[in-house]
Amino acid sequence: MADPTGLQLRSLIKKSGELEISLKRIAIPEPGADEVVVRVEGTPINPSDLGLLTGPADPASFKSTGSGDDVVVTAKVPEAALAGLAARLDESMPVGNEGAGVVIKAGSSAAAQALNGKMVAMIGGAMYAQYRVLKVAECLPLPDGATAADGASCFVNPLTSLGMTETMRREGHKALVHTAAASNLGQMLNRICLKDGIGLVNIVRSAEQAKILRDIGAKHVVDSTAPSFMNDLTAALVETGATIAFDAIGGGKLAGQILNAMEAAINKTASTYSRYGSNVHKQVYIYGGLDVRPTELSRGFGMAWGIGGWLLFPFLQKVGPETGHKLRQRVVAELKTTFASHYTKVVSLQEALQLDNLAAYNKRATGEKFLINPNK
Numbered sequence: 001m002a003d004p005t006g007l008q009l010r011s012l013i014k015k016s017g018e019l020e021i022s023l024k025r026i027a028i029p030e031p032g033a034d035e036v037v038v039r040v041e042g043t044p045i046n047p048s049d050l051g052l053l054t055g056p057a058d059p060a061s062f063k064s065t066g067s068g069d070d071v072v073v074t075a076k077v078p079e080a081a082l083a084g085l086a087a088r089l090d091e092s093m094p095v096g097n098e099g100a101g102v103v104i105k106a107g108s109s110a111a112a113q114a115l116n117g118k119m120v121a122m123i124g125g126a127m128y129a130q131y132r133v134l135k136v137a138e139c140l141p142l143p144d145g146a147t148a149a150d151g152a153s154c155f156v157n158p159l160t161s162l163g164m165t166e167t168m169r170r171e172g173h174k175a176l177v178h179t180a181a182a183s184n185l186g187q188m189l190n191r192i193c194l195k196d197g198i199g200l201v202n203i204v205r206s207a208e209q210a211k212i213l214r215d216i217g218a219k220h221v222v223d224s225t226a227p228s229f230m231n232d233l234t235a236a237l238v239e240t241g242a243t244i245a246f247d248a249i250g251g252g253k254l255a256g257q258i259l260n261a262m263e264a265a266i267n268k269t270a271s272t273y274s275r276y277g278s279n280v281h282k283q284v285y286i287y288g289g290l291d292v293r294p295t296e297l298s299r300g301f302g303m304a305w306g307i308g309g310w311l312l313f314p315f316l317q318k319v320g321p322e323t324g325h326k327l328r329q330r331v332v333a334e335l336k337t338t339f340a341s342h343y344t345k346v347v348s349l350q351e352a353l354q355l356d357n358l359a360a361y362n363k364r365a366t367g368e369k370f371l372i373n374p375n376k
Helices: 049-051 079-088 156-170 182-196 207-214 229-240 254-269 312-333 356-362
Strands: 005-013 018-027 037-044 063-065 072-078 098-106 121-122 131-135 139-141 175-179 199-204 218-225 246-247 251-254 282-286 289-297 306-309 345-347 369-372
Touching: 005 049, 005 079, 018 049, 018 098, 037 121, 049 121, 098 207, 131 251, 139 312, 156 175, 156 182, 156 246, 156 312, 175 182, 175 254, 182 199, 199 207, 199 229, 218 229, 218 306, 229 254, 246 254, 254 289, 254 306
Parallel strands: 175 199, 175 246, 199 218, 246 282, 251 289, 282 306, 345 369
Antiparallel strands: 005 018, 018 072, 037 098, 037 131, 037 369, 063 072, 098 121, 121 139
């Protein structure tokens, strides 16, 4: 590397309530014995990244000044949101959970040297940058012929979808429900369930999204905007026997509707009546917040139920390194089939800060996914 510096995207929320997104030139440190330097060639914009990148800023207030490497985007953050952001106020933060690229320099250890010149997928934050120094353990070597776009999204969505089916098995359920199901993650989960013979009920929000899933072989797709939604959902739950759901929406009535439909499905085949409802445990895990309203529960589902939060990294800590390694190896083996990701647009770091692009990916629209190539 002739120039041991590289651009990195930073997000800052000031105590004054202003968001500032900019590019900063940073020095690239020498790798330690068990570290490598990776030239980042693909890093996705996931909903979890947007939580850090734009936070709760008002999308209508985005403004841009400067150009090229000196572009700065600002926006207003509602005062009511600042209390929940206390730990990050006035701290410029790097962004980007995962990515892929080529190892251009390796530390002295045998494990580091073995990665030199290889295309690797990476996890560890600060990926919206031209170069990233990482520990060998944070890198996953990709198969020969794999591109950065192939591997850029091979941690968060693949391990989340595999984590859902693993949680289902560990908690004694036989089939599952997923909302916002036409997303990249939802399509991946659908392919896993088809391959593994798991019953999956896909909940979408439009006929167009339903078609996306049916075109890739989904068996049970229900549209939450249809007048027949609750009947359709109950029928799919009777057929699959699903008693666990993973909900990306979070707010509004959907989590409660799922629990009520599960109870109705169970009661259709019940041989005895109980005034306390069925004794089959029904579980909804909320893992996203596409709807930021309060979660509403209309309690018609008895007393055997649970609702809680689910996140990938606490799940991986809970199952331990052996299971985590097994799940990662499956991702690598099925990188271009089960775990293939599709992107609607590839942008540079500078293009990621253009207001039209920012507005598009900040919408979090199903079926639209941006990939940043920091070295584009």
